Amino acid sequence: MKKRLSLFLVLLLISIAIIPANIQAETVGLLTGKTIKTASNRDGSIGTTTVVTDGKADTYFDLKAQVSNSAVTDYLIYEFATPVDINAFKVQIINFKNENLAFEFFDKDGKILYQLWSQKIVGDELIYYFPSKLLNVKKAVLTNPNTSTDLKVAEWNLYNSSFSLSAEPDSNQIKLNWGQADGAQSYSVERSLTPGGPYSGIASNVTDLFFEDVNVESGTQYYYITYALDKSGVKIASNEASAELPEPTPTVTPEPTPIVTPEPTNTPEPTVTPEPTIEPTTTPSPPASPTPTPEPATGNRAILVVTMNTGLEKEFELSMTEVNAFISWYENKQDGTGTASYAINKHNNNKGPFSSRKDYVIFDKILTFEVSEYSVTE
Structure with missing residues (x-):
């Protein structure tokens, strides 16, 4: 007896060991196995049904066309005991031919949270995501x-699933990430150039929760959807996510730095150094040639002070005839005629053994001049 019991326990342990440990449960919705109210309006009640939540595709509820008749059941309604969050749905219709359906969701105060009225809703066996999660839903219609x-409604279910897709550009590719779908064995990825499809498959049998699309071009918007496949072959569709690889930033070639040629520096005019006064060396005059005594000046005379553009002042004691001759030369030169310089006789300043001394002034070096006239009598 003990040997039989031991053999039984060994066989039991072996059978447990060969059962796969990673088998996941089927996708369970918020309406799975629930009793659904049937009605002729969103606030009424005619009866109940469970055929749309039993998980069987061969049983269905005949959802009547909308007419103004309180006895016609053209509404399915479910009220949650406490508010829930919803982000996906499934509506499987046996005789689906692209007809319209309508969804309505309300909070606990009867305020509408989301409405999709008279829109084409895919009526196959897949699970589809809403554009965004609906929060605190109390009533679904x-x-x-x-x-x-x-419409022959075989299944109606709602979900709050972590299986949501996101897409973002990453270097030279677009990276997709999604959450774990209940019961998923693998995933496939499809892509479109327009929102809502049609989509083309770009990856299958993906076991990770991410995918990197490297076959993309900059400046193009791509739209993605991911399908989860469970062990029974049921596909669950994610929400649509989109991303665009930005255009590469052009490399800016710096403008060459212009070489600035310095302006030539004006060479300053040389400072006119006044001629030094040469002290004559006393040389005895020969007895036969005495130095003549200059005649005293008589008549109208003047002191002429010429200021050069260097600031140097030259002073001359001249007759008015000589002064007028200087003024006449200056004015003529100013009008464009005459010589560039003018010789002024130094007269009594002629010191030394010179027969005469003259100071030459240059026209364009003269800044100003001053004449102080006076009279001399014998």
Whole structure:
């Protein structure tokens, strides 16, 4: 007896050891197994059904076309005991031919949170995401807005799943990230150049929770959707995410720095150094040639002071005839005629053994001159 019991325990342990440890549960929705109210308006109630939440595709509820009749069940309604968050849905319709459906979601105060009225909703077995998560939903409504077509609803479910997709540019690629989908064995990735598709597959049998799309071009917006595949072959669709690889920043070639040629420096005019007064060396005069005594000046005379542009002042004692001759030369030269210089006789300042001494002044070196006239009598 003990040997049989031991053999039984060994076989039991072996059978447990070969069962895969990573088998995940099927995707469970917020409405799975729930009782759904049927009604002719969003606030009424005619009856109940569980065929749309039993997980079976061969049972369905006949959601009638919308008519003004309180006995016609064209609404499915479920109220949660406490508010929930919702980000995905599934509506499987057996006779689906691209008809319109309508969703409505309300909070605990009856305020509408989200409404998708008379829009084409995919009626296959996949799970689809809303554009954004709906928070604190208390009441969910599904209705048939068509006026002539009854819809055979096999499954209706809502989800709060972590399986959400994001896309962002990363260097020369676009990186996709998503959350773990309940029951997922692998994932596939599809891409489109327009929002909402049509999509083309770019990866399959992905077991990671990310994918890097390297076949992208800068300046193009790409739209992605990811599918999770569970062990029974059911696909769950993520939300759509988009990203654009920015255009590369052009390399700016710096402008060459201009070489500045310095302006030539004006050579300053040389400072006119006044001629030194040469003290004559006393040389005895020969007895036969005595030095003549100059005649005293008589008549109208003047002191002429010429100021040069260097600031040097030259002073001359002259007759008015000589002064007028200087003035006449200056004015003529100013009008463009005459010589560039003028010789002024130094007369009594002629010291030394010189027969005469003259001071030559240059026209364009003269800054100003002053004449102080006086009279001399014998």
